[in-house]
Amino acid sequence: MAGSGNNAQGLLQSCVRKGKLRLHLLYDHFRQCGNTLSWTKAAWNRALLPKHSFFLVMAMQRKQATIDQLNIRGLYMVNRCILCKMDNECHKHLFFQCSYSSMVWRQILTWLNMHNRTVKLSKEIHWIAGRRACKHLKARWYTSCLGATVYCIWEERNTRIFSGQEHRFDYVVKRIQYLVKVRLLYVTHPSKEGEIVEALDGC
Template sequence: MGGVSEGVQHAILEETNFVQGEFPFRYLGVSLNEGRLNKEMFADLLNKMQKALHHWANYKVSYAGKISLINTVIFGLEQFWCSTLLIPKGVLKLVTKFCRNFLWGTVEGQRKLIMKSWSSCCKPHIEGGFNIKEILAWNKCILCKWIWAIETHADSSWVIWNHTYNIKQGGKVQLSLIYEQLRDHDRKISWEKTVWNRVALPKHSVLVVLAMQHKLATIDKLNYRGLHMVNRCILCKADNESHQHLFFKCQFATSIWNRLLKWMKLRGRTDSLKRELHWLAGRRRRRHWKAQWISSCLTALAYSIWEERNSRIFRDVEHNEDYIVRRVQYLVSIRLLYAYHSSYEDEILDSINS
């Protein structure tokens, strides 16, 4: 109570049987304070995020799985706060730090190879990112729901008052358009729909994006960072390991890709991952299941090559070409039938079995 003496305050409390509260207190789940917003007000939010991320960090989750968790659970936790308050930048930086460390497996006090900057991860797929929302831009964007409430005459005394005294003209607000205006933009890529399609597994798509941007921890990049490792391709043992060599100048990878092209009744044209994707981007304009068949084969092979490389280095387990070819064929066939079972099932079965 303000503007009255303590005696009047006591008289009001005795007459109404109310209890005088103190700041800070919680209202509808939001912590309110008499001063400016600070980190202490968001302690509950930060603790819930840390607890959830620490729990998931104990499991072996792919990058695609971690991105999905960040986009759903983590942003779901902060959605209510973002839609209610303009969160201080210090809190948003902590949230970004938690999510970045979780994605790349960074532990406090230990150095970890960060494959891709967080700002780049927050770009949409068409710009080479992982479609994670920029939290600062999204916080400002989602607060515009109050503008939408004003414009649509929501049943609220505050909205009615604004329409009566402040609002002169009507209009519509689309949060997606506002977010596009607020976020940072980057150059668009031509192979986005080739990598991110309904057949390819998300974890395959994430790895291909990292490979296209030369963000994987190949030996040449590790040596550049000062680790001083013997640079030799573990797959073909004929050349130094690099992104260009693994995808697809390596004899091991090239042989597998040519066999998959033959399976899809295409002529072998292996050169590099970049050229293959640009070639497939042109074919994909046909918007047919065969275009996605080829695209998903390429992404699955790239993932399998990287997985085989890691298996030989870290687990000393080696698989031959036949095993990888059969695995890619099986996985892609299952995904194709699942995606197009109602329309092209017979045609797909004839193609993959011939």
């Protein structure tokens, strides 16, 4: 106990500058204690709307309250995917084993001229992280599309459950395309705006 108290006191003293405790130094110490996940920088990217980044991180950590998770917590419901109406709902199914969500994501990949890819959320985000999505324009489009897709699939799922309204997959695809175009035009340097408009024109 005495040793741990001395360690804590030493830590606090190391964060003092000119007689004042600097909280940012204390924060930096504890922040460095954990391992930084390779995909987090890709997920928190200006190419994504903040809410899209938030939902993408939640999906990667399997934090969404899917039916299987609600059942584990004691909120018993019939476990059936509201999108495809065939299989049980879980994170793995929703992103993107479900025939509905898989069709949406494949249409987005076609829109990006990216074919023959494995449709799996974890592999998609790790692929982005390996290509420094925050620096390359095409990777920005891809990252923005992935975040918007995860968000819109969850949004469609909740709309069906709570409002009883269903949309065809092509409606969701068009909504994703719109959100991506608006976001990229907002964050991209003016010199790149023409390039983005040309690449996404007619979508």
